[in-house]
Amino acid sequence: MNRPSIKEVAKKAGVSISTVSRVLNNSAPVSEELRKKVEAAVKELGYYPSNIAKSLRKGKTKTIGFILPDITNPFFADIVRGAEDFLRKKGYTLILCNSDQNGEQEIQLLETLISKHIDGLLFTGTGSFNLLLEEKIRKGLKVVFLDRIIQGINSSYVIVDNKKGMELLLDFLIKSGHKSFIFINGNKETFSAKIRYEVFVEKMEKAKLEYKHYFTNFSYEAGYNFAKKIRKLPHAIVCGNDLIAYGVIDAIEEKGYRVPDDVSVTGFDDILFSKHFKPPLTTIRQPKYKMGMKAAELLIKIIEENKFLNRGIILEPELIIRKSTKELKK
Amino acid sequence: MNRPSIKEVAKKAGVSISTVSRVLNNSAPVSEELRKKVEAAVKELGYYPSNIAKSLRKGKTKTIGFILPDITNPFFADIVRGAEDFLRKKGYTLILCNSDQNGEQEIQLLETLISKHIDGLLFTGTGSFNLLLEEKIRKGLKVVFLDRIIQGINSSYVIVDNKKGMELLLDFLIKSGHKSFIFINGNKETFSAKIRYEVFVEKMEKAKLEYKHYFTNFSYEAGYNFAKKIRKLPHAIVCGNDLIAYGVIDAIEEKGYRVPDDVSVTGFDDILFSKHFKPPLTTIRQPKYKMGMKAAELLIKIIEENKFLNRGIILEPELIIRKSTKELKK
The missing domain is CATH 1.10.260.40 (lambda repressor-like DNA-binding domains)
Structure with missing residues (x-):
């Protein structure tokens, strides 16, 4: 203007x-x-x-920034709602920026938000490092990491117990007779994808099961494109999030197979639509709204008490069993 | 910080x-x-x-604001993607604010964004007026209305032909034998809900059909809560958007009825998940990504040519027939 x-x-x-x-x-x-x-x-x-x-004059702008990686993933919309409901009550305004899972864009957005004078930042990063953010945190920028932490950066965070979530899911699949697995995981650089990968390999090796693992990215398209190329179906396709699972199911069904009759498919997140998906998705529920709320609460505490707290909050995941998986004969 | x-x-x-x-x-x-x-x-x-x-120094901040009414509705996520892809190419950064369908919050966000020095604003309003926005536009704020215009405010806009969308949908339902209707519409104050209401009543009266119409709001919960209270099912329940339709279908099925065997249900928008909904949703597709892209293009034109253009772009809707509706015996 x-x-x-x-x-x-x-x-x-x-x-x-x-x-x-x-x-x-x-x-x-x-x-x-x-x-x-x-x-x-x-x-x-x-x-x-x-x-x-x-x-x-006031020392504060009463504005909080939130950089998130994918606005089209309803997972983040629920987190935003939780954060916003808390911040509004405290008189803060939330401004959002979408990095579109692009590291360069993320830097640009960080610069923009800082130049707009935010009091603090909620941050869900897209990669395994962000040097500008590291520098800003050292200089006093108040940040709470959400869903994904960046190793090597000392900051507060709110995440879900990814290890436990993955264990719940794999224990269930193994117990119901699945013996061969493909894991179509999200972005290699993200904290959550890494943790889930480690748990997966450990479980597979321990139970001496047949498995393959691939990093793609956390999107419907990634799942769809990858599943189109699968030649031989395993007992179960484990997906890095619900969107990947949606893409996988679509591709599998277009090839003439049926889920779960020909292959079990699982997600991670339990976004609103997974209950209604055809077939309804077996997945790990993350307490998304609560995650946003807790992160906002922690950030405001840090801002208002002007302390450099390094606190980590780890929330509990939950296994949601629906119809995209089946019991296999032992 | x-x-x-x-x-x-x-x-x-x-x-x-x-x-x-x-x-x-x-x-x-x-x-x-x-x-x-x-x-x-x-x-x-x-x-x-x-x-x-x-x-x-530069006269420009290269930042565009976008106030949208509901971050949890994937309809807006697609619009944001379209706008963002265009803006990024032009070197602009997009910052988003969610009004959560709350008029007071909308004013607060508008003040915040203006105080952060945006070059222009994309705006999807939640009500039928916004005096602060009117004043800011008179004073030179560059705005493009998106999806919903506010009557009485002179500004550029990009919308979909709501009248045509509604006509396509109702003509299809009437032709396939539906003779009684309930329309569970969105927020009374929004432009799109009003237009759809007018077309609905006109069609019903003209074809001498039995009908009821209700304004609620554009959310899953609104559809769910409303449908829970329906005593006698009509041939068709027409919903103000896809989220309302999801809620309606859930409530109807919990009452022991089946869609479309006992009642046809339609949406509006065609968000990503509607194809996968159980049953897949008959709906009107809005070109969401294109809407965002066109609005961003128009806004940048207005900013860079520094003209006070009043241009309206009206995009075409498309009828998508899936399995939530059926052919009735005549």
Whole structure:
């Protein structure tokens, strides 16, 4: 927008730019007469004081940023709702940015949010590192990591117990007779995909089962494209999240197979639609709304008590058994 | 975050605040010596120049805001993707805010975004008016309305032909023998709900069919709660969007009825999951990604050509026939 500049305000008020700045920032005494002139000009021109002026006065902008990796994944929408409901009650406004699982974009968004003066940041990263974020945290940016932590960065976080979630799922599949597995996992660089990979391999090796593992990315398309290329179906296809599972099921069915008759398929997250999917999806439920709420609560605590807390909150996952998996004959 | 203040920069550099401001804003000549001192202090403290300083130099912040009504509705996620893909190519960053279908919250978000210095705004409103937005548009804020326009506000917009969408849907249902209807519509105050209501009543009256119409809101819960209370099923339940239809189908099935055997149910939007819903949903497809892309394109045109264009783009809807509706005996 064509925002009136501070220069125009100064001209209109017949004062210097420094005077306008002093009035807006309360940074130095100004005579009542000059103050009135400036305020009249500000009002007439519809000039908005910059947020830094407000920050200087109040020390706070009451704005929280949230960088998330994929706006089209309903998993994050539920997290946002949880965070927002908490923040609103506390008088904070949440502004969201979508990195679209792109590391460069993530840096750009981080720079934009910081330049807009946020009091703190909720962050679900797309890769295994972010040097700019590391630097900003060292310089005092208050951050709570959500769903995914970045190893090597010291910060507070709220995640779900991915190890336990994966164990619940695999124990269930193994117990119901599945002996061969393909794991179509999400992005290699993400914390959650790594943990789930480790648990998977450990379980497979321990039970001496046949298995393959692939990193793709956390999307419907990744699942669809990958499953199109599978030649020989295993007993179970384990997917890195529900969206991958949706894509896998579609591709498998287009090839003329049926789920779960020909192959069991599982997800991870339990997004709203998984209950209604055809077939309804067996998956691990993450407490998404609670995750958002807890992260917002922790961030506000850090901001308002002005402490550099390093606290990790780990929430419990839950196994949800539906119709995309079946009991195999032993 | 504990951002270093301009005062601290001034102290560190051993100069006045006005001098720091002059250097950062390029608003008045400063000696090379002082400039160097200020720049060194800025660097050492990690001070970020406020966006208004950047605006003053460049006239633009290269940031676009988007206020949307419901982050949990995947309909908007697709629109965001379309807008973002276009904006990114043009070097703009998109920041999102979720009004959660709350008018007060919408005003708060608008104030926040304007105070953060956006170059323009994409706006999907939650009500039938927004006085603050009207004022801001008069004062030069560049806005493109998306999906929903607000009557009485002169601005550019990108919408889908709601009238045609509703006609396609009702003509199909009437032709396939449905003679009694309940329309569970979205929020009374929204443009799209109003248009769809008008078309519905007109069609029903013209064909002399039995009908009832109710405004609720565009959510799963609204559909679920409303359908729980329906005593006598009509031939068809027409829903204001796909989420309402999901809720309706769940409630109907919990009451022991089957869709479409006992009642046909239709949606509006065709979000990703509707193809996979059980039963797959008959609905009207809106070109969501294209809507976002076109709106971003129009907004950037308005910003870069600095014109106050009032242009409306109306996109075509498409009838998608799936398994939640059936052919009735005539």
